[in-house]
Amino acid sequence: MHEPEWLAPASLEEALALKAERTDATVVAGGTFVGILVNQHLLAPTAFLSLGGIRGLRFVAEHEGELRLGALATHRAVELSPLVREKWPALARAFSLVASPRVRNRATVGGVLGDADYASDPPSMFVALGARVVVQSRHGAREIPAEELIVGYYETSLAPDELIVEVIVPGGPHRAAYRKFRTRSHEDRPSVGVAACARDGGLRVVVGAVAGRPQYFPELCTGEPASIAQAYAEAIDPIGDISGSSEYRRRVIAVEVRRALEEIAA
Amino acid sequence: MKLRVRINGADHELEARTDESILDVVRRELGLLSVRETCGIGVCGACTVLLDGEPVSGCLLLAPLADGREITTVEGLGGDDPVQQAFSDAHAFQCGYCTPGMILTAKRLLEETPQLTEDDVRAAMSGNLCRCGSYVKIVEAVLQAANA
Ligand SMILES: Cc1cc2nc3c(=O)[nH]c(=O)nc-3n(C[C@H](O)[C@H](O)[C@H](O)COP(=O)(O)OP(=O)(O)OC[C@H]3O[C@@H](n4cnc5c(N)ncnc54)[C@H](O)[C@@H]3O)c2cc1C
Ligand code: FES
Ligand code: FES
Numbered sequence: 001m002h003e004p005e006w007l008a009p010a011s012l013e014e015a016l017a018l019k020a021e022r023t024d025a026t027v028v029a030g031g032t033f034v035g036i037l038v039n040q041h042l043l044a045p046t047a048f049l050s051l052g053g054i055r056g057l058r059f060v061a062e063h064e065g066e067l068r069l070g071a072l073a074t075h076r077a078v079e080l081s082p083l084v085r086e087k088w089p090a091l092a093r094a095f096s097l098v099a100s101p102r103v104r105n106r107a108t109v110g111g112v113l114g115d116a117d118y119a120s121d122p123p124s125m126f127v128a129l130g131a132r133v134v135v136q137s138r139h140g141a142r143e144i145p146a147e148e149l150i151v152g153y154y155e156t157s158l159a160p161d162e163l164i165v166e167v168i169v170p171g172g173p174h175r176a177a178y179r180k181f182r183t184r185s186h187e188d189r190p191s192v193g194v195a196a197c198a199r200d201g202g203l204r205v206v207v208g209a210v211a212g213r214p215q216y217f218p219e220l221c222t223g224e225p226a227s228i229a230q231a232y233a234e235a236i237d238p239i240g241d242i243s244g245s246s247e248y249r250r251r252v253i254a255v256e257v258r259r260a261l262e263e264i265a266a
Numbered sequence: 267m268k269l270r271v272r273i274n275g276a277d278h279e280l281e282a283r284t285d286e287s288i289l290d291v292v293r294r295e296l297g298l299l300s301v302r303e304t305c306g307i308g309v310c311g312a313c314t315v316l317l318d319g320e321p322v323s324g325c326l327l328l329a330p331l332a333d334g335r336e337i338t339t340v341e342g343l344g345g346d347d348p349v350q351q352a353f354s355d356a357h358a359f360q361c362g363y364c365t366p367g368m369i370l371t372a373k374r375l376l377e378e379t380p381q382l383t384e385d386d387v388r389a390a391m392s393g394n395l396c397r398c399g400s401y402v403k404i405v406e407a408v409l410q411a412a413n414a
Pocket of ligand 1: 026027028029030031032033034035036051071097098099100103106107108109110111112113114115116117119120121122162163164165187188189190307308309
């Protein structure tokens with residue numbers, strides 16, 4: 001079998017040029033998602049475009065009151081960052097609940113958004129916190145609200161020549177919670193994930209792992225915890241898979257949304 | 267491709283394909299058979315290696331991602347390592363298949379968190395599966411090593 005080319009740019013500029021020219025190349029960051037596909041012979045690309053050599057995209061930093069996460073920051077770096085733990089504790093928690101330390105040591109912020117896997121934790125938390133995703137091509141950068149990045153099962157709104165370069169999370173006073181409901185073991189993917197964030201009187205409730213993209217209904221985000229929870233359970237048409245049937249997930253949504261809202265009210 | 271990687275303290279230049287895992291490379295090129303494939307999807311931890319000191323799944327790590335870096339397998343610990351000793355003293359295995367991955371994960375945990383509770387151990391080791399169900403003894407061994 002032909003051996004795939006390994007493209008390893010040392011700078012973002014070089015990576016963006018390659019991204020535009022080599023439409024055949026599969027982007028690799030931590031490689032935990034791509035690694036499975038290759039290992040299981042589900043993917044045999046002609047080339048890999050490895051982002052690992054790009055310096056300066058691993059940052060976890062505060063800038064003008066907002067949190068900025070470089071696309072190559074690992075889950076572990078976000079989870080353990082004293083800054084994130086202090087000012088965005090629910091985000092640190094959502095990252096800490098992904099898989100095992102072994103996976104979190106490799107998995108990146110850009111990767112967990114880029115793979116657009118429905119059974120993920122951090123994307124829903126990003127949406128609840130009102131995060132923006134900065135994406136860039138040779139022609140410049142643009143910001144996408146987190147809720148517009150993942151558009152369906154394993155599908156993003158990225159243009160073919162774009163890369164995710166960072167995620168910006170608003171700061172300021174807020175109360176947020178992340179609840180992960182698993183049906184198998186501790187390190188498993190979520191059956192239902194609930195992220196909620198209240199700030200300035202506004203509430204954002206997002207349910208993950210139940211449909212092609214994080215489920216957010218601004219019009220349902222007012223009222224008592226139990227009634228919001230019920231409204232979410234009715235509005236979502238949950239997927240059925242090995243982590244739970246559709247009907248089972250609907251019940252879990254009603255319970256976990258209420259609990260998340262009680263948590264942030266407490 | 268030629269893979270330049272430091273493994274268990276020695277520099278190597280190994281033959282590898284860009285689409286194979288470091289697990290396959292270290293087994294084939296160096297005979298490091300403590301690195302074992304079971305699930306091949308990152309879940310079980312039998313293929314754990316330390317990459318620059320951090321546990322990762324060898325089955326998921328595309329070989330070129332290890333280029334220029336340092337890999338440690340249980341063979342590199344030498345046998346008289348305190349964690350290895352604690353696993354042996356506590357009889358923390360039956361068939362031993364999961365043991366290398368358990369030991370490497372525990373090693374990093376002990377470096378990171380000197381004051382360990384049983385809950386810390388269970389949480390940190392939750393991604394390493396033992397088909398023989400030796401978990402009680404494994405937790406005991408890690409706590410023993412922590413207090414040694
Ligand atoms: C055993 C196991 C358990 C898991 N459990 C969970 C869980 O409980 N919760 C959870 O949320 N997730 C879970 N995951 C998923 C894990 O979080 C993702 O595999 C990981 O985040 C992907 O990041 P990566 O850097 O390794 O991505 P890669 O594998 O390198 O890339 C993933 C995808 O994103 C694209 N991509 C990567 N970076 C960029 C970028 N900067 N710009 C554009 N596209 C990019 C790649 O082309 C590829 O399609 C689990 C994974 C494993 C292996
Ligand atoms: S074989 Fe790699 S984690 Fe199971
Ligand atoms: S001792 Fe047999 S798998 Fe753990």
